[in-house]
Amino acid sequence: MTDYRDTLSLPETDFPMRAGLPAREPDWLARWERLGIYDRLRANAEGRKPFILHDGPPYANGHLHIGHALNKVLKDFITRSQQMLGRDARYVPGWDCHGLPIEWKIEEKYRAEGLDKDAVDVVDFRQECRRFAAGWIDVQREEFKRLGITGKWDKPYLTMDYHAEAVIAGEFMKLVMNGSLYQGSKPVMWSPVEKTALAEAEVEYHEHTSHTIWVRFPVVAVSSNEFADAVQRLLLDQNEGEVASKEVFDELLSASVVIWTTTPWTIPQNRAVCFGPGIAYGLYEITEVPEGSNLELGAKVILAEALAETAFAQAKVKATLRRSVSSRELVALTLAHPFRGVEGANGEWDFDVPMLPGDHVTDDAGTGFVHTAPSHGDDDYQMYLQFKDQYPDFKMTYNVEPDGSYRTDLPLFGGEVIIKPDGKEGGANVAVIKQLAYAGALFAKGKLKHSYPHSWRSKAPLIYRNTAQWFAAIDKPLDDGMGEHGDTIRKRALESIDRLVKWTPQTGRNRLFSMIENRPDWVLSRQRAWGVPLTCFVKNGAKPTDPDFLLRDEQVNARIKAAFETEGADAWYVQGFKERILTGLHDPDAYEQVFDILDVWFDSGSTHAFVLRDREDGSPDGIADLYLEGTDQHRGWFHSSMLQACATKGRAPYRGVLTHGFTLDEKGMKMSKSLGNTVAPQEVIDQYGADILRLWVAQSDYTADLRIGKEILKGVADSYRRLRNTLRFMLGNLDGWSEEERVAPADMPELERLMLHRMAELDGVVRKGYDAYDFQGVFQALFNFATTDLSAFYFDIRKDALYCDSPDSLRRRASRTVLDLLFHRLVTWLAPILPFTMEDVWLSRFPSADDSVHLHDIPATPSDWLDPALAERSKTVRMVRRVVTGALEAERRAKTIGASLEAAPIVHLTDAQAQIVTDPETFADLCITSGVTLTTTPAPEGAFTLDDAPGVAVVFARAEGQKCERCWKISPDVGSHAHPNTCARCSAALG
Incomplete structure (x- = not known):
């Protein structure tokens, strides 16, 4: 046999079969940094249409988790693909730096050192917070870069930069000037552990075991209140009955209304009881009580008929229904507080408790009556606003201190704690229950496991607490010259959601619309130290309702902003700052300086102003093409950015919003350190490389929750290997390629023209997919093409021609031409998803000291390659x-x-x-x-x-015939040519 192996055109390439990504990726990162890829792209893109993906700032307080990786990789897919599609795709990463999580860490450090935070100068404390944030920013920046994320890493935006703090203050002062800012006293979500109000976005719900109590409120009178009479007539119209005479109520005077609550500690703050006008109520007489019960035989109680049996079973009593009780009867009743006349109460609860109709009352659980403490619940507060002018005793209370304890001078309960500093239950609930039992008002008690609000930072339970806070009024008409999309914050937001924003997926629109449609005014103030202060002054002695309560002066605002630009927000806390700002404009002694800090969501909601509006690499009109975050940000960043911009800009700060799901383990379970099912990005990178983690994102449907784990990553790695083999085949068979070989499409065989057609088809799929952010669709199309159309079909067929045909044969030249065209498209199509691997492929073919695949666009594909016939x-x-x-x-x-x-x-x-x-x-x-x-x-x-x-x-x-010893085809003519044991084709190729 003759050895013809050396005469074959076998593929040659230095591109390794084994990727070795964990070891090799850092070198490409260093190379991109040395080449200044991002800045070169900006310079080369001058004149292109900008595409701005505005980065939602992660919080600078810990290592990245897999959710961070998912989020940033999706953003990078978009930035890279839009750039390679011909846009100027700018990406400025940023960080959220202020707020309680960092402040909490510094406080923990102080506690460990035996220091008292309140004894430390506030500016020194803030500087410690700043240093803490800066340290984690450096850590996270390197972790993000390791994922292959491209962006302006050398100049990110930070909410704690002096300019950012000046702009945040400036945005806040626009609320001062346009009249949407006001100070009000109302119940807000409050963390006793952290001693501050929380926004809805800072609240998460966990299972919690609460005390449940059924409490009797004795009827003491039939009201002669004119307002109650009017309500009777209103209820009469609804129920088509007759106005009841006083005699009808006599039997009720010996009864009690039974309420049910899961917050016994709110009973001392009760000021009313609400009923549902459409609920059927009954008057019941107790006919049997257990031994030792504090309930008496013959006692009469009023409950919703649908809930009475449950309540009696809980109290272990039996009762009979005497008659129904109508809504018009209930509204005329006056109740006594359970602690009225109790020894030691000192008259604290000697007031009348009205019965009020409320649409929020249901007969789904409880008793059909809702005990109403206007200082400790939103529904309760709304009832207070509705009826406070009619009932003089229906008042707000101020019994609960910032640390979750009762005021010390509250009779019976002074100093009792609701939530202790460690987040555990204090003694307030038990103290109230015991006092109710002592007073003979406790009908029944129990425990209930249910979903309950907790702080997402401290994980401690929250309470509703009435405090003086600063709010942005979202329904107040604004005369600010920006009314194109509505004259209130809410109207502008809803108009923006409906008409100005594209939602991916569309369900995001419905979610945010519903949230903003039903939300209350925005609580802006926090009682903490690390953040941007509420830069405003209030007049001494003035009431919040007075027109001159807030100092409104653009010159004052300008001085504050100028100070923040050069000194940062710390300047607000320096002794003498008030005098420095007001002197020459107003009498400093006539005003008080506000020291609350802004909700950090206002910080991040303002980023459009100091990033999109103010930076050279921002947006020409200050509006982003896209905001991209997880679904939780409908109540977070998407929400706060919408409200903030509608208040100060008149519309949404974004044209598009894309949301992704959460990350779960392989079984679909939420990741938890306690369960040991977390997947850290660095662990995946160390084992497989960042491109495998990126490929996991590309292969997943990000619009739903995404699963990740060892077996899933093995599957991803297998897909990567198959794709890599396809790329390696192309590289090997393009060895020695020269332009002289190129064949025009019209001269190609049908098989090559079919590959051109498929490339033209795919070019449309890829471009459309990238524009629709359908990365799963893009990758699936490319992967199927690479493994099915190419490796299993075209490459398999053309190996013979590529290896055995003479170098100048039309068939071989046409195939190599197709490989060259495939190379430029497949590598650039995949570069946004697999930036490290495609750089490796590109440099394997085009080694250069200063080139990169990421400096190239996806090449245009001629439409005449399409050949449907x-x-x-x-x-x-x-x-x-x-x-x-x-x-x-x-x-x-x-x-x-x-x-x-x-x-x-x-x-x-x-x-x-x-x-x-x-x-x-x-x-x-x-x-x-x-x-x-x-x-x-x-x-x-x-x-x-x-x-x-x-x-x-x-x-x-x-x-x-015989087998050709060069190409292994069997033919009758083998052995009849100049070269021994060859076919005609091979003999001619040998010359």
């Missing part, structure tokens, strides 16, 4: 080929043949199929056989067929 014919050709390969596979399994080149099958076709599959030699190449016979004669019995290929039948036949 050829594509339609190819469907028939590939169907026939599938039957042939199936027949040969059956012969291989039977060990009749070893390789397909040993065969020369007879293929029976219909007349229509024979019009398309016409050339036996070409079709033999497609089937990778040494020959083929095409015929329209009827197939013999036993011919191989497939159900989904009607009309095609294959009869196996061996190839006749």
Whole structure:
């Protein structure tokens, strides 16, 4: 035998089969930094249409988790793809630096050192917080860069930068000037542990066991209040009854209304009881009580009929229904507080408790009566606003201190704690329950497991607490000249959601619309130290309702902003700052300086102003093309940015919003350190490389929750290997490529023209997919193309021509031309998803000291490559080929043949199929056989067929002749040419 191996054009490439990503990726990162890729792209993109993805700031207080990785990788897909599609895709990463989590860490440090935070100078304390945030920013920046995220990393935005703090203050002062800011006293979510109000976005719900109590409020009078009479008449209209006379109520005077609550500690703050006008109530008489009960036989109680049996069972009593009680009867009743006249109460609760109709009352649980403490619940507060003018005793209370304890001078309960500093329950609930039992008002008690609000920072339970806070009024008409989309913050927000923003997925629109449609005014103030202060002054002695309560002066505002620009927000806390700002404009002694800090969501909601509006690399109109975060940000950053911008800009700060789901383990469980099912990004990178983590994102449906784990990552790595092999084949067979080889499309064989058609089709799919942020669709299309159309079809067929044809053969040159065109497209199509690997592929072919695949756009693909007629014919050709390969596979399994080149099958076709599959030699190449016979004669019995290929039948036949020792095809002419044991094609190629 003659060894012809050295005469073959076998593929050659330095591109390794094993990626070695964990070890090699850092070198590419260093290379991109040395080349200044991001800044070069900005310079090269001058004049292009900008695309601005505004980064939602992560919080600077810990290592990244897998959710961070998901979020930043999705952003990078978008930035890179939009850049390579011809836009100027700017990406400025940023960090949220202020707020309680950092402040909490510094306080923990102080406690460990035995220091008292309140004894430390506030500016020194803030500087410690600043240093803490800066340290974590450096850590997170490197972790984000390791994921291959491109952006302006050397100049990110930070909410604690002096300019940012000046702008945040300036945005706040716009609320001062446009009249939307006000100080009000109302119940807000309050953390006793952290001693501050919380926004809705800072609240999470966990299972919690609460005390439940059923409490009797005795009826003491039938009201002669004119307002109650009016309400009676209103209820009369609803119920079509007659106004009841006083005599009708006599039996009720000896009864009690029974309420139910899961917050016993709020009973001392009770000021009313509410009922549901549409609920059926009954007057019941207790007929049986257990031994030792403090309930008496014959006692009468009023409850909702649907809930009475449950309440009696809980109290272990039996009762009979005496009669129904109407809403018009209930509204006329006056109750006594359970602690009225109790020894030691000192008259604290000697007031009348009105009965009020409330639409929020249901008979789903409890008793059908809601005890109402206006200082400790939103529904309660709304009832207070509605009825406070009619009932003089219906007042707000101030019994609960910032640390969650009762005021010390509160009778019976002074100093009792609701939530202790460690987040555990204090003694307030038990103290109230015991006092109710002592007073004979406790009807029943129990425990209930239910979902309850907790602080997402301290994880401690929260309470509703009435405090003086600063609010942004979202329904107050604003005369600010920005009324194109409405004259209130709410109207502008709802208009923006409906008309100005594109939602991906569309469900995001419904979620945010509903939230903003129903939300209360925005609580802006926090009682903490680390953040941007509420930069305003209030007049001494003035009431919040007075027109001159707030100092409104643009010159004052300008001085504050100028100071913050040069000194940061710390300047506000320096002794003498008030005098420095007001002197020469106002009497400093006439005003008090506000020291609350702004809700950190106002900070992050203002980022559009100091990033999109103020930076050179911001947005020309101060509006982002896209905000992208997790679904939780409908109540977080998307929400606060919308409200803030609508207040100060008149519309949403974004044109598009994309939301992704959360990360779960392989079983669909929420990740938790306690369960040991977390997946850290660095662990994945250390084992597989960042490109595998990025590929996991690309293969997942990010609009739903995403699962990740060892088995899933193994599958991702396998997909990567298959794709890498496709790329390696292209590189190896493009070795030595020169432009002189290029063949025009019109001169190519049909198979190559079919590949051009597929490239043109895919170019449209990729561009459309990237624009729609459908990364899963893009990658699936490219992966299927690479592994099915290329590796399993085109490459498999053309290996023979690429290896064995003479270098100047049209078929080989055409195939190499297609490989070159494929290379430029496939590598740039995939570069946004797999930036490290595509850089490796690019440099393997085009080694350069200063080039990168990421400096190139996706090349334009000529539309005339599309050939629908050829594509339609190819469907028939590939169907026939599938039957042939199936027949040969059956012969291989039977060990009749070893390789397909040993065969020369007879293929029976219909007349229509024979019009398309016409050339036996070409079709033999497609089937990778040494020959083929095409015929329209009827197939013999036993011919191989497939159900989904009607009309095609294959009869196996061996190839006749000898095996060419160079290409291994079997042909009768082998051995009859100048070179021993070769076929005509190979002999000619040898010259």
